[in-house]
Amino acid sequence: MRENTMIFEDRINNWDEVTDVVVIGSGFAGLSAAIEAHEAGASVIVLEKMKAYGGNSIISDGGIAAPGTNLQKKHGINDSADMMYKDMLKAGLGLNDPELVSVLVDNAKDTFEWSIDYLGVEYLDRVDVFGGHSVPRCYTAKNIAGATIIKKQIEKMNEFNMKVRFKSYSKNLIYSSDERICGVVVRDDYDYKNPEKGWDINIKAEKGVILASGGFGSDVAFRKAQDPRLSEKIDTTNKPFATAEVIKQAINAGAAPVQLSHIQLGPWASPDEKGYGVGPQFSEYIVFQYGVMINPVTGCRFVNELSDRKTLSDKLLSIGHPCVGLADGKAVEDSGWNIDSSIKKKVVRKFDTLEELASFYEIPHKNLEETLKKFNKSFEEGFDKSFGKPLIENAAPIVNTPYYGIRLWPKVHFTMGGIRINTNAQVMDLEGNIIKGLYAAGEVTGGVHGASRLGSCSITDCLVFGRIAGKNTASISTC
C-alpha cells in the first residue's frame, strides 16, 4: 500500500484501543484541543511522534496577539477585533479566509484571558507592536518562551490525569463504512531516525480525530514541490520533525489543501548558524532599521531594508546567494541591543575599518564605499533616492567605526497553507463538504493567515482553533 493513504475500516482486523477523541500533536493547538475535549466530557488520547511534548511550539518565543485586553487598556492602547482583522487581511494580501479570521479575532481576547485565568500563564507586563500590527497588541509569555505556555497546558493535563503518549506516530487515518474518520493506525514506540522500529496499533476514535500536527517547514520534498526555490539549500527555523505526513494523510482522506505554496521565510536569518539562532536580533533590529543590505558580488544595495519579510526574502532568493547586512558602531550603540553573544558565536563580525569588512566578505571595496556615500547622502536629501527606505528616528549616516557585518540568507519559518477547515474546525473536502469525524487546528490548517502571517498571530490561532476543535469533537460527532 502507498504510504500515508487512508485505510477503510473493513480492512481493520481489530481495534487495539477505543477512545472518544484522538489528538495528533502536542503543541499549542493539540494540548488546547485535548484540554477542551476533556472538559466537555470526552476521553482523549494525545499522540506525539517525538520523545517529548511541545513540538515546534516549545521553541517559539511565546508571543501572542489579542485586541481589547486589559493590558492594552492599562497602557492606554485603543484596539478592536475589527482593527486586528484588517491588519491580518492586509498582511495576508487578502487571501485569508475572512470567516476564519473573524473567529480568530473575535475569540482572541477571551482565549488570551483563558490562558491567564484558567491555565495560569504569566506574561511580561508590556504590550509590543510587531511589524504589520497597527497598534501594540502582542504579549510575551514569561521567559520569552513558548515553553511557558506549554508547561502550563501540561500541568492542566496532569490535573486531569491526562498524558501525552510519546513516540506515537500517526500512520493512516481510518475511514468507516458510514463515511467518517473513525480512527488512526499508530506506529507505537516510533523512532523517527529508525522508522522501521516499533509496531502498529489501531486506535478507534468514537467521536473523532483532531489533527494538530503543525506545519511542514522542515519537509524539503513537500515544500519544494509547492515552492521550487525552497530546496535543501534553504535552512529552516523549525525543528527537523516539522514534516508533512499528517497533511498528506488528510489530503489522501479527501481533505482540501489550501494555499500550500504560501510559505513564510525569515530574511533576518544567518547561514552561519543553525535554526533561528542569535543573528536575527542584530539583523532585524539594527541592520534593517539603521544599516544596509549589500550584495557582496556588486557591492550595491538591492532593496529597501525596511520592506516586509516576504519582500526581503524574495529579493534575497532572486539574487541567489547570501547578502551582507552592515551597520556601524553608532547604530549598535543607539539601538540599545547587546550583541555580544552573536559576536562570540561569530555570526556577527566586528571590523575596525570598512576596508577590513569589505575584504572579509569579498565585497568590491570601492563599490561599497560608493554605495554608502550614496546612502549617507539620503540624510542630507531627506529621502533614500535609491530604494525609498524610510529614514527612521535616530537613523544616521553610516560613518562611525567599528563596522559590524552579518551574512543573511532566508530560512523557512512558517507554512501558511494546509488543510481546509470551517469555523467549527471541521476539515472540509474538495467539494466544500465536511469530512465527518475529522477536525484540525493550528499550523496544519490553511487559510487563516493568507499569503503572509503576522508575528504573534500563530499562538492565537493555535489556542483559539485548538479549543474550538476540542469542544466540537467532543460534542458534534459520533462515529
Next chain:
Amino acid sequence: MRENTMIFEDRINNWDEVTDVVVIGSGFAGLSAAIEAHEAGASVIVLEKMKAYGGNSIISDGGIAAPGTNLQKKHGINDSADMMYKDMLKAGLGLNDPELVSVLVDNAKDTFEWSIDYLGVEYLDRVDVFGGHSVPRCYTAKNIAGATIIKKQIEKMNEFNMKVRFKSYSKNLIYSSDERICGVVVRDDYDYKNPEKGWDINIKAEKGVILASGGFGSDVAFRKAQDPRLSEKIDTTNKPFATAEVIKQAINAGAAPVQLSHIQLGPWASPDEKGYGVGPQFSEYIVFQYGVMINPVTGCRFVNELSDRKTLSDKLLSIGHPCVGLADGKAVEDSGWNIDSSIKKKVVRKFDTLEELASFYEIPHKNLEETLKKFNKSFEEGFDKSFGKPLIENAAPIVNTPYYGIRLWPKVHFTMGGIRINTNAQVMDLEGNIIKGLYAAGEVTGGVHGASRLGSCSITDCLVFGRIAGKNTASISTC
C-alpha cells in the same frame, strides 16, 4: 459514494470498452496528446464533456510563444530558449518548476514548427512582444483565433479516422489492484445543465489516461476555497464549463496539487459585458498606456497603470469596487486602435467634457480635475511623482476632448496551479512518486507558470506537454 472519488478496479463489474489511451479534454493539449499517441501506435479515445470540441482553447486569440524561430530571424530578432526561460521565471516570481520550464522552452521552437509543417497552421507574418517577454517572440494564428489551430488538429484527427466523443463526462478514475490508473467511469450522453441525464460506462485504458481538461476559472466554489476574494462577484473570461471536477478526481486518486491559489486575473476587463469582451483593447492599449485609472469614490488614481496584471488586479480588488479607466481623444487617435465597437456596445463611453464623464460615473468632479492636473504635471517634471508610471513615447497630458471612459473590474483569466507532473508529463503523488498510468498536460497541471503566466505561453505549454503526454502514454506504461 462521494463525488469525484477514485474507484477500485475490483468494484467494476464489466468494462464497456477497451482502448490503449483515454484522453480527457479536446483543447490544445488533449488533441496534441491524442494525435501523438495515435502516431505512436496506440488506440485512443478522446472524451469531451460538451457538445463541441475545443474547450476554452477555441476562444483564445491563438497567440503562441517560441524562441529562435525562422520568423524571428526574418525580423532580425535575437532570442534563445535561455532568454525565454528567464522571462518565464521572472513573471512567475520564481515559483515555476524549473525543470518543466526548461522542457517548455527547449521544445517550443520544434513544436511551433510542428504546428506549421505537420498540422498546417498558418500564422500572421508578424512577431509581437507581449508584456513580460524581453524580446518579440509571440506569433498569432491566422484570424487571431485559437480556433485556427484547433481546426487543423481536428483535420489531422480526421485523416486518422479519429473522433472526439462529445457529451462524455469523466466521473471517476479507476485504480487497478497493481496500483495504476487503468480506466475511467464516463457519463455518456452527458448534459451539463442536467447532470442526471445519460448513463455510466466503464472504459478501460490499457496504457493510461491523459488529463487535459483545462483550468478551473469558472468553478467559483473551488477557486474561492483557494483565493477567497474570487467569489461569484468576480466574472471570468473562461467558458462556464471550465470547472475542477477532473482536478478533484486526480487529487482524490493521489495526485499532488501544486500552487492552486495562484489564479490570474485580467485587470483590463469590464463588468459591463460578459467574458473577455471588447473592452480590453481600449483599457490595455489606451488607458494603461496613455490614460489613468480613477477610483470613482475619491476621484484619485491608486496605482501605476503600467503595472503587471497581478499588481493591477490586486489593487482593484483591494479598493473593492470597479474603477474608471479614462483617456482623452488624442490618446485614442495616437494609439491607432479603432474602438467603435466597444462604444457601440456601451462598454466604452464617450463624453464631450470631463464634467459629463465625472457626472456619469459619479466621480467627485473637483477631485478628478485635481488628479488630472497633478498627473499632467508629470510631463513637465519628467516623472510621475504619485505612482512612478513610466511616461512612454507619445504619451501626453490628458486635456483633449472628447474624453473616454470604461469601468474596470478584474475577471478570472487563467489558473496557474493544478496537478503536479514531471518532465514526462506523468502525474506525481504527494510523496513525489509517479502515479502509474496517469498523465496530464496543459492548464490542468500546475508549476509551469509559477505565480503568473506570461501572455502567449499557454498554447506553447499545451502543445509541448500535450505531445509529450501522448508519446509517453503510448510507449511507457502498460496497465
